[in-house]
Amino acid sequence: MRKAVLLKNLLIKKFLSIFICFFMVLSVIAVTSPISARASYVDTNLNTFIHDADPTPEGVVGQDMQLTVRIGYNGKNGLYNPKTEQINNVRVRLSQDQNLINTNGIVPSANRTNPYDPDDESAESEAYNEGYQAGAARAYNASLGLTYPVDGGVYPLEINSSTMTQEKKLGTLKKGEYVEVTFNVHLRSDIKAGYYGVPVSIFYDVPENPSGSYGSLNRAEFINISVIDQGEITDPASTEKESAFAVGENQATPAASYPSQMAYTVNFRNQTNRTLYDVKVHMENALDPTKEFQNTAYSKASASKQFPFEISQSNYDQTFEAVTPEEIITPAYVLNIKKNAASGYYPIDYTVTYKRTPDATLQSKETHTFYVNINNPSMNDTEPDSTREFNANDRTKARLVVGSYHTEPEAVFAGQPFKLFVEIENASTNINASNILLTVESEKVDNSNVFSTENGSNSTVINSLNAGESKEVSWTMIAGAGVNPRAYAITVNEKYDSPEFKNAEEKVTLDVEVKQIPRLSCTGFDIMPPSVTVGSESNVMFNINNTGKVILYNVTVAFEADSIQNTSAYVGNIKPGETGNVDAMITGFSPTTDDGTIHVTITYEDINGETSSQEETINLYVIEDIPEDLERVTPEEADPAKASSINSFIIPGAVIAGILGALGIIFFIRKKKKEKEQKQGTDETI
Template sequence: MRGMRKWKRWAVFLLLFVVLAVGGSRTAQAEMLDMTKYNNDLITVSKVPHGKAGNKISIKMTVHNIHEKRDQELKEIWLANAEEFDDLMTENFGESDDADESDDSDAIRWYSKSFPFETDSNSFKPKAINVKAGTSKTVSLSYKLRRDLPAGYYQAFFFIGQKGKDKTAVGVNIWVSAYDGSSTEEDDNTKLDYDFSIGDNQQTPYAGYNQVMDFGVNLTNTGLKKVYDVRVDMQLDADITKFPFDINEGNYNRKMGDMESGQMVTVPYSMMVREDVKSGFFPIHYLVTYREEEGGEFSEPVDKVFYVRVKGKDDDELSADAGEQDRTKARIIVDSFETIPAEIYAGQPFELRVRMKNASSDVAASNIMFTFASEEVENTPIFTSESGSTSVVVNNMAPGATADLSMVFKAAPTAEQKSYRMTIQEQYDSPEFKNAKEEVKIALPVKQEPRLNTSTIDVMPDAIEVGSETNVMFGINNTGKVILYNVMARFEADSIQPADAYVGNIKPGETGNVDTMLTAIAPTTDDGKVKIIISYEDENGVVSETEKEMLLNVSEAFSDDGMDGMDGMDNGMDADADAAQAGGAGRIAPMLVIAALVGAGVGVVVWKRKKKKIAGEKALEDELEEELDNELGEPEMTTADVSEDETKDVEKEQNDHLKRKKK
């Protein structure tokens, strides 16, 4: 019974835990509040902005100016700070953020009063929107979410109007998912799914009154996702103080197509600057629209601003005492340059060709003198003119005109391998500016010829047999002024197996050593020269080679194969040779004598066999004796390296033969 009661207690405890867990999970996500009645028809939001705790969130809304009077313009929008946020939440949604039970007893609902953003002083600066009466404009604002926010709906409040004057508060719901630790880079916290930048990597376009300004506006997709059917619409204005161009087209909408994340496109324009325009910088507004999905609905327009600079007639009316900054002068730049040859080597002459251009659109230059001034090292110029003169005169250059300059220089032999400056000093006249002085610079890279030599090449041994190895050693000396990178020595010949030896990098004045083994694979058929190819790289990885030679003779390996023909006689000689070796008598006798005696013995044996076969036939015996004479002849014999018994047998056979011959 006690065990049963104990089990029941545990069951009740577990059931209570599950109920509490389920109830707690239902309070984990705050409810979205109804903000429509609170926004006074000033803003609309097409969809709830989503973001992750710890990351940035983009809040996009359309601002509507419902006023009827033209002078009632909505100029700015800015974020409410934490204190203002608390006041607005209390004013509109009550004091408490505790959980409240709804009519559904199974659900517990609540809303959060937490200020959701990480902010600094810049977070509350107003953003200009300039929405005129009766019009609307889409704006996008980005803020970083607090990392400690639980998942759920939160609220963001803004003021619309003009800071320090009249303002109206509006609010939007935002959805925040909990921080999961997946974002480790700062860039992950700053990039949005859909965003653009304008004017990247370009200078402000410039033109004078009554001139055509041909310019492009660089538009970059800085969002994380691809966008489709991008359109850019330049915003026109009849007010000459706000828009400096003549309006000749019905609209200036440009279709740029699809854009991948990170892609940049240039939006082209050609505009005539108004005649009565005032000099200055003008902000030009562009509305960018796109589709988030192919074939989907267009997004709300994103307003981007790009500046242009124009010159008006007011700049032409200069006073007599106008300063240098108030007077206009030509701007002469280097349009292009080249050298012949293309690579400049220390100690070698080269021709420098420079094309200068008057980059001014409406200011001419005259009486122009160009002077080339070389960079100096220890008070010595790197480039010296072979003619002695370093100046060139050009009579005049109209706006946009070019002039080609040419001069021959020589680079100092001791110059280190690197780029050196050549300054082109300019002195010229313009209509409003006499004796204007400017200078431009170009960089000329100078290279040093790589140089090397080798020490004595040691080959030990210098004559080997096939299958044997020899050791090769020598040093590679860097006698130039540049580092030799990845130095290698390669050995090639028909008589050896190809081999490589890696040396590494060799600094100027230092030596790299080669120590390697070569294996012979075939006898030498030529003069025995082995080719040594030394290769190295420069700082750009370009490979160069130089060749050296060494001598190595390879011969056939020694073999006992030539003695195989003696195998038939080995059996008859083994016993006699052993006996002679045991007696010590034949150690200094030549082997040739033994071979002769053995041949004689073989002849005697043959003769005996023939004699038995022709016994009783005298005529045939004489014939055989004559044949035997031809075989034996009169050999000189010695008993060296022959046993005593064998010698006696041979002598007896010879004596018997001589007796028969006398008979």
């Protein structure tokens, strides 16, 4: 056995030596010929601590996003499982390892040796050897945490101090315990839509134990993010992903009467654009207490409003190997109704789990509700029992929902009025509602309402709403002038009557996006020199102050006039409260024929890429060039006496010409300034 292990390790070493040499050659080629970067979905099977969130974090090219990851370990999957039941002093942050943050699309070199002893038969060593032989570089590189495990991977985030210094302290983390952490990041504007791997570092202390490593350790593992193009969404500020499955589409509510069995199916449609694997539909055998059971008849005191079916088997799970996009799966059920089940609509919950890749270790999970209608005449009363204590669940009431809502104008700006339109719908099939009082309530920031109604009244009334009917109501509102640009909640409180239920109360929350108008000012203009000759340059410097509450993106400054060569300067992004510096060189093109005005156009973009501009002016005069040398007669071309007199004449002449030129500039500037003042006076008089 010992010889077999040694022989196996020897073969592995030879294979590794050959592969490392081959990989070094590829690395040299990669450095000399950069790989065209492309987006890729990272297989996280080798991860121990860092896992994809569900749903996968999603952002828009060139915009801010929240990157959420799951932290935890189960002691089974991954290469670095500690030998203890918990890890301490857990800290998580975005990796700063430059071998992982590869922004050039070049795969770093992996010239490393096997980190495990050749005689080591541990699970980590076996995983290392098996992975290296099966995928070689991927398992090897990922196990060491040194290289990007995707061909030509691109780091999709903008690297700055605020991004890389975010640290989440989790304290002690027990085996089997998972915690979600969120980082605020900004996506690069020069990447394409697709999936990207992002490295995340975890630092942790392993308590001393007799069977494994201990002390302070750290690992870097990859998670996935989804990046979409701005053109693929209608509202870039909202990119929340919907559930993978749509449930019960185009299906009537199943119905059955005791003592017959209830036989029915539930439609689950894969509404994503990818195939989902190992899909399992699990029917919960208890009702969610937060979801309403709806009576269809007066129930006897002995009637049960709990889970309505006899539980005759341990579970009713149904598994599907793969579900393609738009495919509909239909789990079927044949169930016996409980003898004491009350008549009514029951909300049956189904938990669906699935994998996004065939070999993924992390499962995504979502819960859906599907109603069934049960009629049990033996549990019905002909009249309500007036002696019983009142129970809200014994009375049927209408279900009022918000069918849709919108604002006019569509874009809501801070400090400006808008109209909120809300469509209230009675979703009940046979229960009417009346005396409907609707009151809007705003989210608060620093104990102040974000939204207020223009006339002070925040309530409106609908006299009646029949089953299936809908009506539109509206409020004229205004958003606070000083709020930050983001979505804020407006709660619609409903109070209404139904034939069997008086003063029912419900509430619905709406999100309204508030935008801020970009604002900027320019200060500190410095033009040196204030006048130049044709072909000479003047240095123009000034500050652009962001006085608003939104980031000014891609700020550019353009200088235009007939007397200069048109030019521009790129300033970049300017955050609220910060200043961008302009430093540009302007070259004289032709003599000034007006008052020397140079038009300065400041252009910038908002978060949606829409362009705005602001005009400023400066003054710069351009004059004709004064020759450096005047023609002079050399001593060789005249007799010495004449040469002496000519030289003595030319030198003072050059000085005089310079003085006259300078005086000419001064007189020209004064003349133009006087003409401009006279013109302004005339305009004011008019």
